[in-house]
Amino acid sequence: xxxxxxxxxxxxxxxxxxxxxxxxxxxxxxxxxxxxxxxxxxxxxxxxxxxxxxxxxxxxxxxxxxxxxxxxxxxxxxxxxxxxxxxxxxxxxxxxxxxxxxxxxxxxxxxxxxxxxxxxxxxxxxxxxxxxxxxxxxxxxxxxxxxxxxxxxxxxxxxxxxxxxxxxxxxxxxxxxxxxxxxxxxxxxxxxxxxxxxxxxxxxxxxxxxxxxxxxxxxxxxxxxxxxxxxxxxxxxxxxxxxxxxxxxxxxxxxxxxxxxxxxxxxxxxxxxxxxxxxxxxxxxxxxxxxxxxxxxxxxxxxxxxxxxxxxxxxxxxxxxxxxxxxxxxxxxxxxxxxxxxxxxxxxxxxxxxxxxxxxxxxxxxxxxxxxxxxxxxxxxxxxxxxxxxxxxxxxxxxxxxxxxxxxxxxxxxxxxxxxxxxxxxxxxxxxxxxxxxxxxxxxxxxxxxxxxxxxxxxxxxxxxxxxxxxxxxxxxxxxxxxxxxxxxxxxxxxxxxxxxxxxxxxxxxxxxxxxxxxxxxxxxxxxxxxxxxxxxxxxxxxxxxxxxxxxxxxxxxxxxxxxxxxxxxxxxxxxxxx
Amino acid sequence: xxxxxxxxxxxxxxxxxxxxxxxxxxxxxxxxxxxxxxxxxxxxxxxxxxxxxxxxxxxxxxxxxxxxxxxxxxxxxxxxxxxxxxxxxxxxxxxxxxxxxxxxxxxxxxxxxxxxxxxxxxxxxxxxxxxxxxxxxxxxxxxxxxxxxxxxxxxxxxxxxxxxxxxxxxxxxxxxxxxxxxxxxxxxxxxxxxxxxxxxxxxxxxxxxxxxxxxxxxx
Numbered sequence: 057x058x059x060x061x062x063x064x065x066x067x068x069x070x071x072x073x074x075x076x077x078x079x080x081x082x083x084x085x086x087x088x089x090x091x092x093x094x095x096x097x098x099x100x101x102x103x104x105x106x107x108x109x110x111x112x113x114x115x116x117x118x119x120x121x122x123x124x125x126x127x128x129x130x131x132x133x134x135x136x137x138x139x140x141x142x143x144x145x146x147x148x149x150x151x152x153x154x155x156x157x158x159x160x161x162x163x164x165x166x167x168x169x170x171x172x173x174x175x176x177x178x179x180x181x182x183x184x185x186x187x188x189x190x191x192x193x194x195x196x197x198x199x200x201x202x203x204x205x206x207x208x209x210x211x212x213x214x215x216x217x218x219x220x221x222x223x224x225x226x227x228x229x230x231x232x233x234x235x236x237x238x239x240x241x242x243x244x245x246x247x248x249x250x251x252x253x254x255x256x257x258x259x260x261x262x263x264x265x266x267x268x269x270x271x272x273x274x275x276x277x278x279x280x281x282x283x284x285x286x287x288x289x290x291x292x293x294x295x296x297x298x299x300x301x302x303x304x305x306x307x308x309x310x311x312x313x314x315x316x317x318x319x320x321x322x323x324x325x326x327x328x329x330x331x332x333x334x335x336x337x338x339x340x341x342x343x344x345x346x347x348x349x350x351x352x353x354x355x356x357x358x359x360x361x362x363x364x365x366x367x368x369x370x371x372x373x374x375x376x377x378x379x380x381x382x383x384x385x386x387x388x389x390x391x392x393x394x395x396x397x398x399x400x401x402x403x404x405x406x407x408x409x410x411x412x413x414x415x416x417x418x419x420x421x422x423x424x425x426x427x428x429x430x431x432x433x434x435x436x437x438x439x440x441x442x443x444x445x446x447x448x449x450x451x452x453x454x455x456x457x458x459x460x461x462x463x464x465x466x467x468x469x470x471x472x473x474x475x476x477x478x479x480x481x482x483x484x485x486x487x488x489x490x491x492x493x494x495x496x497x498x499x500x501x502x503x504x505x506x507x508x509x510x511x512x513x514x515x516x517x518x519x520x521x522x523x524x525x526x527x528x529x530x531x532x533x534x535x536x537x538x539x540x541x542x543x544x545x546x547x548x549x550x551x552x553x554x555x556x557x558x559x560x561x562x563x564x565x566x567x568x569x570x571x572x573x574x575x576x577x578x579x580x581x582x583x584x585x586x587x588x589x590x591x592x593x594x595x596x597x598x599x600x601x602x603x604x605x606x607x608x609x610x611x612x613x614x615x616x617x618x619x620x621x622x623x624x625x626x627x628x629x630x631x632x633x634x635x
Numbered sequence: 636x637x638x639x640x641x642x643x644x645x646x647x648x649x650x651x652x653x654x655x656x657x658x659x660x661x662x663x664x665x666x667x668x669x670x671x672x673x674x675x676x677x678x679x680x681x682x683x684x685x686x687x688x689x690x691x692x693x694x695x696x697x698x699x700x701x702x703x704x705x706x707x708x709x710x711x712x713x714x715x716x717x718x719x720x721x722x723x724x725x726x727x728x729x730x731x732x733x734x735x736x737x738x739x740x741x742x743x744x745x746x747x748x749x750x751x752x753x754x755x756x757x758x759x760x761x762x763x764x765x766x767x768x769x770x771x772x773x774x775x776x777x778x779x780x781x782x783x784x785x786x787x788x789x790x791x792x793x794x795x796x797x798x799x800x801x802x803x804x805x806x807x808x809x810x811x812x813x814x815x816x817x818x819x820x821x822x823x824x825x826x827x828x829x830x831x832x833x834x835x836x837x838x839x840x841x842x843x844x845x846x847x848x849x850x851x852x853x854x
């Protein structure tokens with residue numbers, strides 16, 4: 057069907073900065089903003105990584121004099137900050153802020169986000185939230201040590217580290233992050249819905265864009281619950297309201313609170329918290345689908361099913377939150393409802409996994425570094441997903457609650473898997489972003505250390521959980537009834553964790569080194585079809601395209617089409633007349 | 636003949652499906668700003684809903700008696716106590732402002748800039764008077780002894796919820812007033828002459844949303 061309509065973007069003049077600062081610091085270019093998001097998220101992620109190494113050292117060697125400075129308070133603060141940073145300030149910010157900013161306009165054939173100025177603000181407000189979070193290490197009492205779930209009443213009663221200042225910086229930082237996310241998220245959704253190029257229908261979009269699209273939508277409806285609970289807890293802490301605080305005796309003294317509802321916080325928190333898992337997982341699904349298809353030189357199996365699975369997972373994720381609260385004292389029939397919805401999510405998720413595997417079936421697989429990470433993602437996600445079936449059932453969850461089984465489960469499914477997808481995405485898009493190839497050998501070494509190392513860390517944790525080792529314990533003390541093997545395993549896990557942590561240096565060295573000395577990247581090094589590989593220049597200049605936006609004639613997965621001379625047909629190539 | 640009648644009576648499902656499966660834009664003819672405002676309002680709705688869920692839970696679970704709203708918000712006029720009078724007046728003002736806003740949007744599409752300006756200023760003035768009445772309502776309750784952490788009439792959560800939700804809503808109205816004034820001034824300065832004055836409608840969307848929530852909040 058011929059379109060005579062002109063995309064609105066071709067008529068809008070682009071904002072062209074004149075100064076160096078306007079180009080690279082307060083930049084409104086989506087690619088620069090993506091790099092800013094990515095670098096900030098990685099920097100703050102490194103802080104969280106170092107915190108986790110301290111925690112591991114403490115767990116493996118309790119009472120070691122070198123770790124004397126690391127008190128129980130520090131341990132709880134490290135746990136809290138590690139969790140919060142990894143989930144929100146690294147994963148959410150990286151997958152939506154960095155990949156979202158880089159991929160959406162390029163893959164949709166747009167010049168930029170619809171409101172570049174708001175997009176720029178989004179990054180700077182995000183940076184502000186990171187700074188506020190880091191400031192909590194310098195306030196009296198240090199950061200909060202309440203665990204990343206921040207459950208009241210213990211979060212704001214005396215005895216918890218950082219119960220006055222630390223929790224305030226944490227909650228304010230979260231609220232600021234939500235403002236930043238909203239500004240970015242509105243841009244992503246509006247760009248995807250209203251600023252696609254000629255011929256690009258929703259059902260021709262690459263799955264990366266679909267994943268980011270639905271994840272952003274989830275974020276926009278789920279983050280409000282966190283925002284509200286943050287506001288209410290701040291009021292509880294500083295104005296003495298009793299939203300979440302029941303009448304309570306703390307340290308022998310009756311506090312002024314009365315009549316609050318701690319369960320209300322848990323409901324609000326998990327109404328945000330569960331969709332958050334999919335805010336992180338859906339973009340990873342999308343990225344991995346594209347990586348697998350491109351590097352296996354085969355179209356993605358069941359594209360429509362993949363899209364609808366993403367939509368179904370997104371919708372279902374809004375009605376499963378209370379499976380995090382089976383032991384919180386809910387009504388049991390509530391538990392059965394949420395167990396049912398939780399297990400139903402396994403259907404579209406399994407569908408995606410089967411489709412990835414069927415995409416690989418008899419494909420011309422090229423074991424490149426991005427492909428390695430994508431395959432590792434699928435494997436890790438299966439492991440993490442299957443333990444999710446255990447924990448989704450009320451009866452199995454109750455004995456496993458608060459053990460290392462839970463730690464192993466969520467690190468596999470929403471820690472390691474999305475990180476693998478992020479690494480895969482970076483190795484995949486780095487040539488387009490910088491115009492240089494990453495070093496392949498260092499990339500492979502980094503991959504094997506990371507992949508095998510994370511299995512060495514988290515596989516034994518399942519066993520620890522089954523024998524009942526509780527999570528979040530600074531040291532076992534008089535409750536030490538575990539066999540010696542549990543302690544030995546903990547030492548093993550810590551050594552593995554130190555090696556994995558250290559191997560990430562390789563990755564950073566690779567990023568920096570290749571930026572200056574890497575091989576020049578061709579425009580389309582992987583032979584991919586989606587629009588970002590069709591830009592006139594590599595790296596794409598400000599505005600991405602020539603005077604005219606590209607025209608899309610097909611989906612992004614035309615690999616190995618019979619009768620075509622090349623094994624891949626980019627989206628911009630017109631369809632041939634049916635003969 | 637039958638074709639034209641069919642296409643003009645195309646069902647809403649068919650046309651929606653066509654829009655969603657088309658290229659370039661999903662919502663045809665909707666400017667970017669308007670789409671963005673709708674999505675923002677969806678997100679904001681969730682914030683208000685969460686606040687109201689908090690209110691609902693508090694009201695269901697507290698053990699102390701909940702004050703009767705119609706008595707708390709009664710005004711004494713010439714010696715007669717009229718229940719809910721203050722809230723009625725405030726709601727009336729905001730709903731009136733929605734009316735003036737709708738007229739401003741209409742004038743905008745007729746490109747009558749000064750009419751737009753004065754109607755938007757009128758809307759902003761009504762909004763400001765709403766905030767002013769909140770400034771009357773808050774001290775009144777505070778003088779009666781209601782605090783965020785204490786309430787002489789029963790459950791302290793009444794005070795907490797009241798100040799939190801009306802405060803949050805008042806903040807929205809205040810932001811809205813500033814937004815209205817900025818847009819009004821930019822309209823007469825000719826900043827939007829090259830457009831269709833959609834910005835007036837976008838501002839209007841936000842304003843109607845804020846008005847809608849006064850109904851939900853005060854109810």
